[in-house]
Amino acid sequence: MRRIAIITDDPGWHGKQLCLAFAERGYAADYVSLTACKLQLTVADLPIFMPGFEQELPSAVFVRGVPGGSLEEVVFYLDVLHGLKIMGVPVYNDAGAIERSVDKGMTSFLLQHVGLPTALTWVLRDRDAALVIAEQQLREGYYLISKPLFGSQGEGIRRIEKSTDLLWLTSSRGIYYLQRFVECVGDGYSDVRVFVINGRAVAAMRRRGISWLNNVARGASCECIELEPDLAELAIAAVNALKMDYAGVDVIQDEDGCYRIIEVNSVPAWKGLQSVCDINIAEYLVADLLDRYCVQDKIC
Known part of the structure; x- marks a missing residue:
C-alpha cells in the first residue's frame, strides 16, 4: 500500500481525520516526528532517515506541526522538509511556506509588500524604541498588541491598554512585535x-x-x-x-x-470550523495533495 507521512508530535483529532481521508484514497498514513528524523549523508540513495520509512521515502508528506526548540533545532527540522522536497517528495505545506508564515514579522512584511490591508505593525530589536512607539500609540488613544514572533493559539499575546501595562512589554527572544489593536x-x-x-x-x-x-x-x-x-x-x-x-x-x-x-x-x-461547516475539510486537503502532487496515483 502507498504510504504518507504525517509530520506531527500530537496527532489527536486532526491526525485521525487525515488518516481516515488518506485511507479512503487507498493510502496508509503514519505519524512521524521531525525530532526523530536525521540526515545520514553517508547513505547516498537515502540521505534522509524517517522512522518507519527506512527502506523507501513516503509518497508525500503532510505537515501538521513543526516542533519548537532552539534556533538550531528548528532550522534542522526545516532542513529535513527542504531535503524531502529536493528529493522529489511532495511536502504539504512545504518548508518555505512554513518559514514565511511561522515568523509573524515576515508574514506582516509580505502582506504589506503586496498591498493587502493589515493592522499597523512594528517589528524591532531596540526596547527603548519599542517603548516610544507604545507610549505614542497610547497617547493617541490606541491599544497595542504585543506578540511573540513564533506562536499560536494566543500563547504569549498581551494587550497594552495603559502606561502601566508597559511594564509587561516583553520581547520574543530580543525582538519586539507590536501591532495596533483593531476594534x-x-x-x-x-x-x-x-x-x-x-x-x-x-x-x-x-x-x-x-x-x-x-x-x-x-x-x-x-x-x-x-x-x-x-x-x-x-x-x-x-x-x-x-x-x-x-x-x-x-x-x-x-x-x-x-x-x-x-x-x-x-x-x-480546523476542528472548530469542521463543527459548523458541511464539508469534510480533511478530505478536501487530502484530495488536493494527492491530485496535484501525486499524479501517478490518481488511478485510486
Missing part, C-alpha cells in the same frame, strides 16, 4: 477564519471570543458564515502572497467596515 465592528469581540485550499476559499466561520482573544483554543464560539466575494478574495490573496498550498486566514472587520488580515496560519487547526 471590530459590532458588539463584543469577533473575527473570521477563512480556510483556503489551492487558491480557493472553501469554508469560513466567525469566532466570537469571551475576551479580545478570539482563538477557539481559548473558548471562542464558532458559527458558519457565507463567504462574501471580497472576503474570499482577500484571504486567497494573502495565501498567494505567502505561496502556500493551504492556510487558515484570520480576518477582522474594523469599526469602519473594512477587512484587515490579522494572521495567516500554515498549519491551521
Whole structure:
C-alpha cells in the first residue's frame, strides 16, 4: 500500500481525520516526528532517515506541526522538509511556506509588500524604541498588541491598554512585535477564519471570543458564515502572497467596515470550523495533495 507521512508530535483529532481521508484514497498514513528524523549523508540513495520509512521515502508528506526548540533545532527540522522536497517528495505545506508564515514579522512584511490591508505593525530589536512607539500609540488613544514572533493559539499575546501595562512589554527572544489593536465592528469581540485550499476559499466561520482573544483554543464560539466575494478574495490573496498550498486566514472587520488580515496560519487547526461547516475539510486537503502532487496515483 502507498504510504504518507504525517509530520506531527500530537496527532489527536486532526491526525485521525487525515488518516481516515488518506485511507479512503487507498493510502496508509503514519505519524512521524521531525525530532526523530536525521540526515545520514553517508547513505547516498537515502540521505534522509524517517522512522518507519527506512527502506523507501513516503509518497508525500503532510505537515501538521513543526516542533519548537532552539534556533538550531528548528532550522534542522526545516532542513529535513527542504531535503524531502529536493528529493522529489511532495511536502504539504512545504518548508518555505512554513518559514514565511511561522515568523509573524515576515508574514506582516509580505502582506504589506503586496498591498493587502493589515493592522499597523512594528517589528524591532531596540526596547527603548519599542517603548516610544507604545507610549505614542497610547497617547493617541490606541491599544497595542504585543506578540511573540513564533506562536499560536494566543500563547504569549498581551494587550497594552495603559502606561502601566508597559511594564509587561516583553520581547520574543530580543525582538519586539507590536501591532495596533483593531476594534471590530459590532458588539463584543469577533473575527473570521477563512480556510483556503489551492487558491480557493472553501469554508469560513466567525469566532466570537469571551475576551479580545478570539482563538477557539481559548473558548471562542464558532458559527458558519457565507463567504462574501471580497472576503474570499482577500484571504486567497494573502495565501498567494505567502505561496502556500493551504492556510487558515484570520480576518477582522474594523469599526469602519473594512477587512484587515490579522494572521495567516500554515498549519491551521480546523476542528472548530469542521463543527459548523458541511464539508469534510480533511478530505478536501487530502484530495488536493494527492491530485496535484501525486499524479501517478490518481488511478485510486
